[in-house]
Amino acid sequence: MTAVLQVEGLHKAFGGVQAVADVSFTVSAGEMLALIGPNGAGKSTCFNMLNGQLSPDLGIVRLEGRDIVGLRPRTIWRLGVGRTFQITATFASLGVRENVQMALYSHAGRLRSMLQRFGAAFRTEADALLSQVGMLDQAERTCGVLAYGDLKRVELAMALANQPRLLLMDEPTAGMAPKERVALMELTAGLARARGIAVLFTEHDMDVVFSQADRIIVLDRGQLIAGGTPDEIRNNAAVRTVYLGGTH
Amino acid sequence: MTLSSILIQLLNGLASASSLFLVSAGLSLIFGVTRIVNFAHGSLYMLGLYGAYTLIEVLGRTPLGFWSAVVLAALAVGIAGVLIEVLVLRRVYRAPELFQLLATFAVVLVIKDIALFAWGPEDLVGPRAPGFDTAVEILGKRIPSYDLLLIAIGPVVLAVLWLLLTRTRWGALVRAATQDREMVGALGVDQAKLFTSVFFAGAVLAGLGGALQIPREPANLDLDLAIIADAFVITVVGGLGSIGGAFLAAILIGVAKAFCIGIGTVDWFGLEISFSKLTLVVEFLIMALVLVVRPYGLLGKPQAVQRIAAEPSPPLTAPTWKMALVWMAVLVAVPLVADRYVTILLTDIVCFALFAVSLHFIMGPAGMVSFGHAAYFGLGAYAAGLLFKQAGLPMEAALLLAPLCAGAFAIVYGWFCVRLSGVYLAMLTLAFAQISWSIVFQWDSFTGGSNGVLGIWPSAWLADKTTYYYLALACCGLGIAFLWRVLFSPFGFTLRAGRDSPLRAEAIGIDLRGVQWAAFVLVGALAGLAGAVYAFSKGSISPSAISIAQSTDGLIMVLLGGVETLTGPIVGAAIFTWLRDEVARRTEFWRAVMGGVILVIVLLFPQGLVGGLKALALRWQEQRA
Known part of the structure; x- marks a missing residue:
C-alpha cells in the first residue's frame, strides 16, 4: 500500500506545555486510521497541524510525497484533503x-x-x-x-x-445517537475502500473505533504510545494503563 | 516646540481625555454586559451638559451650587438611562442584535428633539467652575486650574470603578457577565436587574462626563453624534469591555489630538503639513492602525463564544420578473399623473433605495455590518460634483466616473475592514467614513469645505425634473437589479456561505477575505452611483452626505424594512424618506416623531416591516387552513 499521508516527528508546544511531541505515522489509500487518546492527549492539536490551522514547531507532513506544512487550509483542500468538523x-x-x-x-x-x-x-x-x-x-x-x-x-x-485523497474527520460521530454512529462510519469506510481514500479520524466511541478502524494509534500526553490493529491495541498494556488507570 | 509648550499640550490632552474616558467607560460597561452597541450614549453625554447648565442656573454659581449641579445632572442622566433600558431595550433583548441598534438610533432622534424643545437651538455657554476659575503658572505658561482638576478626576474615577468591579458583588457579576453572559444567567442571577443597574452606571458616567465639560464646552445639539464617534473609537482602541483599555486609549487619543493642535503647521523638506487639520482625523488613524495590529484593541480579548447559536438567516427568495415589471410600470407612470413635487420626492426615494440596497447587500447576505456606508454615497456625490466643477467634465461623464471613484476608496477602506468582523468591523467602517468626512470638510480650496460644491446641475436635456427622474430611475433601478442578480450568482452564494460558516468556507477552498473585499468594492461603487445621481438632482452637495447621520439613515432604512428580505430595504427607504419629508414640513420636531414611529415599529415588528408583514400573512394563512 502507498502512504497518502506521511507524518514525521511532529512537535508543538504552547507556552511551556508540550502538546504534541515527536509524533510520526502514515495513512495508506483505502485505510481507516483512528487516532485515539484521553482528553487533552493532543488529538485536536495534532489534527489542526495536518489541516493547516496550526503550524508545527518541528516536523514534516507529506501529502502524497508533497510537504504541506505552512500551507493554508484552503490550499490543502485544493491538494485533495476533505474535512469534517467536530461541531x-x-x-x-x-x-x-x-x-x-x-x-x-x-x-x-x-x-x-x-x-x-x-x-x-x-x-x-x-x-x-x-x-x-x-x-x-x-x-x-x-x-x-x-x-x-x-x-x-x-x-x-x-x-x-x-x-479527496485524504479525509480528516474530527470526532465525526460526536453528538449522534449510538446507532447512527456506527452507520455513518460504516458508510465512510465503504466509500473510502471503494474510492481508495485514506481516512484519519479521532473518536471517543470505542465501539465505533474498534469495529471500523483498520489500524489505531494511541496518543497520551502528546506522545504516541501504541499503534496497531484493533486486536493488538485491545491487548496492549500501555493502552490499558492510560484508559483504565493504574500505576504510571 | 519648546519643553514648556510640549508640557502645555500634554496637560491639555490629558484634561480632555478625562471626559472622553468617562463616556467611553460607560459605553464599554454597557456593551460588555448587554452586548448592545448603545448609539444613544452620546445623547446621554449631551443631556449631562444641558442638565448641568440648567441646574447651575437654578442652584447658583457658588461652589456648592456648581458641584451639586454636576452630581445631580449625572444622576438625572443615570435615571434617563434606566428609563431607556426599562421602556425600550428590555423589550428587544431577544430581538436580533441589529434591531437593538435600530432602537438606540430611535432614542438618539427622540433625545435630540427633547433637548431642542427644552433648551432651544442656540449654543449654551456655561459658567466657569467657582474656585477653579483661575490659571496656574507652570514653566512660565498659564494653565486653567480646572484642567488640572479634570486630569485628576480621570484616574480617580478609574480607581473607583476598579474598586467597584473587583471588591463588590455587583462588580463580580458585571465582570462575570462580560466574560460569559449565558453562564451568569444559568447561575440564577436576575439579568433584568443586572442590566438595569449597568445601564444606570453607564449613563451616570456619560452624564458626569458631559456635566464636567460645562466650563470648557458650550452645550449644543450636535454633541450627541460627535461624542459617540469619539467614544466608539476609544472603546474599540482600548478593547470592548475593558475599562483600563478605555482609560489608556482616552489618554492616547486626547494627547495625540492636543499635540496636533499644538504643532500647527510644519515645514518638512519644503512640504507644508498642517497638523492642526489632522485633529479631526488623528483618532481614526490611530484606531485603524491599532485594529490592524491588534484586532481586539489594546487590552481587549476575543469575544466569548456564544453557545446559543444565533438563529440562522433564512434563505433568500429571488424576486420574480412579474413583480419587478409591475413595480417598474407603476414607477414610470407616476410622474404622468402626479405633480412636480411628488416627482422630486420619488427621485430622492430611488437614490436612497439604491443606497439602502447596497448597504443591505453588505450587512445582510455578506454579513458585514457597516456603520459608515455614507462614505461611499458621499464620496460618489463629491466625485461627481468635483469631476464636473473642478475637472470640467460633462455631466454624463462625471456621473459614470463617480462610482469608480467611490469604488477606488472602497478598495483601500475595504482592505482594512475585511480583516475584522462583528462590532470591530462596524466601528472601523465608521472610522473611515469620519476620515472621509473630515478631509472633505477641511479641504476648503478643493471641496468647498462646509459649504460643499454648488451649481452641479444636469445637462440641458435632463434639466426637466421628470426627465431627470427617469434617468435616476434607470440608473438606480439597474443598480438594484444588478446587486440582486449578483446575490444569486456563484459569487453571491459564496458571500452567504462565508457569513454562515467561515470555517467551512475556508475548508472548501474559498478565499473568504478576497471575496468579501470584492463585495466591499462592489457595494461601494453602487452606493457611489446613488450619491452621484443624488448630487445632480439637488444641484449641490455638502459634507452632510458623508456624515454619521447619513450612515445611520441608511441603517434605519434597511432595518426598518427588514434585513432578511430583499425588498425590505426599498420599502424602508421609501417610507423613511417620505415620512421624513411629510413630518419635517409640519413640525420642527420631526426627529422625535420619526424616532417615535421607529420605536413603535421596533416594539411591534422585531423583524422589520416587510419581515413582520410576511410573518403576519403566514399566520393568517395558517389560521385559515
Whole structure:
C-alpha cells in the first residue's frame, strides 16, 4: 500500500506545555486510521497541524510525497484533503444540495462569476454525492432545519466533493445517537475502500473505533504510545494503563 | 516646540481625555454586559451638559451650587438611562442584535428633539467652575486650574470603578457577565436587574462626563453624534469591555489630538503639513492602525463564544420578473399623473433605495455590518460634483466616473475592514467614513469645505425634473437589479456561505477575505452611483452626505424594512424618506416623531416591516387552513 499521508516527528508546544511531541505515522489509500487518546492527549492539536490551522514547531507532513506544512487550509483542500468538523460546519441558510454544489463549484474554480445563476451546474454530481450519503430525499431542505445526524451526512458529502485523497474527520460521530454512529462510519469506510481514500479520524466511541478502524494509534500526553490493529491495541498494556488507570 | 509648550499640550490632552474616558467607560460597561452597541450614549453625554447648565442656573454659581449641579445632572442622566433600558431595550433583548441598534438610533432622534424643545437651538455657554476659575503658572505658561482638576478626576474615577468591579458583588457579576453572559444567567442571577443597574452606571458616567465639560464646552445639539464617534473609537482602541483599555486609549487619543493642535503647521523638506487639520482625523488613524495590529484593541480579548447559536438567516427568495415589471410600470407612470413635487420626492426615494440596497447587500447576505456606508454615497456625490466643477467634465461623464471613484476608496477602506468582523468591523467602517468626512470638510480650496460644491446641475436635456427622474430611475433601478442578480450568482452564494460558516468556507477552498473585499468594492461603487445621481438632482452637495447621520439613515432604512428580505430595504427607504419629508414640513420636531414611529415599529415588528408583514400573512394563512 502507498502512504497518502506521511507524518514525521511532529512537535508543538504552547507556552511551556508540550502538546504534541515527536509524533510520526502514515495513512495508506483505502485505510481507516483512528487516532485515539484521553482528553487533552493532543488529538485536536495534532489534527489542526495536518489541516493547516496550526503550524508545527518541528516536523514534516507529506501529502502524497508533497510537504504541506505552512500551507493554508484552503490550499490543502485544493491538494485533495476533505474535512469534517467536530461541531458540524455547513452553510445554514443554503439548501442541502446547494451546500454540496458550493464545494463542487469551488473545486471547479467557478465561484467568481457574478452574473451566472448559481445552481444550474453540478446538479447531477451533487445529487450523486447526496444519494451516496443517503440525503438525496432531503436535497431541497435548508441546512439550518436539519437534524444533527443529517448535517453530519451533508458534511461528509461536501468533504467528498473534491474527490479527496485524504479525509480528516474530527470526532465525526460526536453528538449522534449510538446507532447512527456506527452507520455513518460504516458508510465512510465503504466509500473510502471503494474510492481508495485514506481516512484519519479521532473518536471517543470505542465501539465505533474498534469495529471500523483498520489500524489505531494511541496518543497520551502528546506522545504516541501504541499503534496497531484493533486486536493488538485491545491487548496492549500501555493502552490499558492510560484508559483504565493504574500505576504510571 | 519648546519643553514648556510640549508640557502645555500634554496637560491639555490629558484634561480632555478625562471626559472622553468617562463616556467611553460607560459605553464599554454597557456593551460588555448587554452586548448592545448603545448609539444613544452620546445623547446621554449631551443631556449631562444641558442638565448641568440648567441646574447651575437654578442652584447658583457658588461652589456648592456648581458641584451639586454636576452630581445631580449625572444622576438625572443615570435615571434617563434606566428609563431607556426599562421602556425600550428590555423589550428587544431577544430581538436580533441589529434591531437593538435600530432602537438606540430611535432614542438618539427622540433625545435630540427633547433637548431642542427644552433648551432651544442656540449654543449654551456655561459658567466657569467657582474656585477653579483661575490659571496656574507652570514653566512660565498659564494653565486653567480646572484642567488640572479634570486630569485628576480621570484616574480617580478609574480607581473607583476598579474598586467597584473587583471588591463588590455587583462588580463580580458585571465582570462575570462580560466574560460569559449565558453562564451568569444559568447561575440564577436576575439579568433584568443586572442590566438595569449597568445601564444606570453607564449613563451616570456619560452624564458626569458631559456635566464636567460645562466650563470648557458650550452645550449644543450636535454633541450627541460627535461624542459617540469619539467614544466608539476609544472603546474599540482600548478593547470592548475593558475599562483600563478605555482609560489608556482616552489618554492616547486626547494627547495625540492636543499635540496636533499644538504643532500647527510644519515645514518638512519644503512640504507644508498642517497638523492642526489632522485633529479631526488623528483618532481614526490611530484606531485603524491599532485594529490592524491588534484586532481586539489594546487590552481587549476575543469575544466569548456564544453557545446559543444565533438563529440562522433564512434563505433568500429571488424576486420574480412579474413583480419587478409591475413595480417598474407603476414607477414610470407616476410622474404622468402626479405633480412636480411628488416627482422630486420619488427621485430622492430611488437614490436612497439604491443606497439602502447596497448597504443591505453588505450587512445582510455578506454579513458585514457597516456603520459608515455614507462614505461611499458621499464620496460618489463629491466625485461627481468635483469631476464636473473642478475637472470640467460633462455631466454624463462625471456621473459614470463617480462610482469608480467611490469604488477606488472602497478598495483601500475595504482592505482594512475585511480583516475584522462583528462590532470591530462596524466601528472601523465608521472610522473611515469620519476620515472621509473630515478631509472633505477641511479641504476648503478643493471641496468647498462646509459649504460643499454648488451649481452641479444636469445637462440641458435632463434639466426637466421628470426627465431627470427617469434617468435616476434607470440608473438606480439597474443598480438594484444588478446587486440582486449578483446575490444569486456563484459569487453571491459564496458571500452567504462565508457569513454562515467561515470555517467551512475556508475548508472548501474559498478565499473568504478576497471575496468579501470584492463585495466591499462592489457595494461601494453602487452606493457611489446613488450619491452621484443624488448630487445632480439637488444641484449641490455638502459634507452632510458623508456624515454619521447619513450612515445611520441608511441603517434605519434597511432595518426598518427588514434585513432578511430583499425588498425590505426599498420599502424602508421609501417610507423613511417620505415620512421624513411629510413630518419635517409640519413640525420642527420631526426627529422625535420619526424616532417615535421607529420605536413603535421596533416594539411591534422585531423583524422589520416587510419581515413582520410576511410573518403576519403566514399566520393568517395558517389560521385559515
